[in-house]
Amino acid sequence: MTATLPAVLVAIAAAALIGCAVLAARLRQQAGRHRRAIRALAARLQTAADEAARLAAAAERERIYADLHDDLGARLLDLVYRAPTPAEADRVRAILQDLRDVVTRSRGTPGTLGDVLADIRAEAVQRLARPASNWSGTPRPTCPSRCWTRRARCTCTGSCARRSAT
Numbered sequence: 001m002t003a004t005l006p007a008v009l010v011a012i013a014a015a016a017l018i019g020c021a022v023l024a025a026r027l028r029q030q031a032g033r034h035r036r037a038i039r040a041l042a043a044r045l046q047t048a049a050d051e052a053a054r055l056a057a058a059a060e061r062e063r064i065y066a067d068l069h070d071d072l073g074a075r076l077l078d079l080v081y082r083a084p085t086p087a088e089a090d091r092v093r094a095i096l097q098d099l100r101d102v103v104t105r106s107r108g109t110p111g112t113l114g115d116v117l118a119d120i121r122a123e124a125v126q127r128l129a130r131p132a133s134n135w136s137g138t139p140r141p142t143c144p145s146r147c148w149t150r151r152a153r154c155t156c157t158g159s160c161a162r163r164s165a166t
Contacts (some may be wrong), residue, residue: 065103080093
């Protein structure tokens with residue numbers, strides 16, 4: 001059985017068409033894999049960029065804290081040594097301690113409200129233990145220990161408590 005030329009051409013064309021369809025299917029699969037890989041890489045790149053931005057912000061905060069501590073701390077310490085009275089020196093020391101507390105609390109991890117109130121209580125007892133004080137009491141936190149606060153609220157609460165105790 002010999003095939004005629006048109007039948008051979010039809011067979012070759014059909015084979016070429018099937019080959020092209022298979023090749024197109026494989027190319028679509030590869031393109032899909034490449035798109036998924038590109039999306040995954042883009043997500044990783046975004047995560048890395050977010051982390052870099054977070055680290056840059058943290059480094060800038062640390063630089064600001066160091067500048068605050070070094071510059072203002074040195075000036076306040078100079079005021080302590082130049083204070084005309086011991087009461088004035090104590091007042092400047094309290095301001096210097098406030099500065100240290102703000103910088104230290106801002107660097108640390110936020111704790112529970114109970115932790116912040118315990119720190120405030122300890123500091124209030126220390127400040128009010130001076131001879132001019134006649135405070136006695138046992139403040140207890142009324143918030144559950146799992147009540148999380150923001151750093152700013154902790155710092156503000158501590159600052160308000162310090163000022164009320166002095």
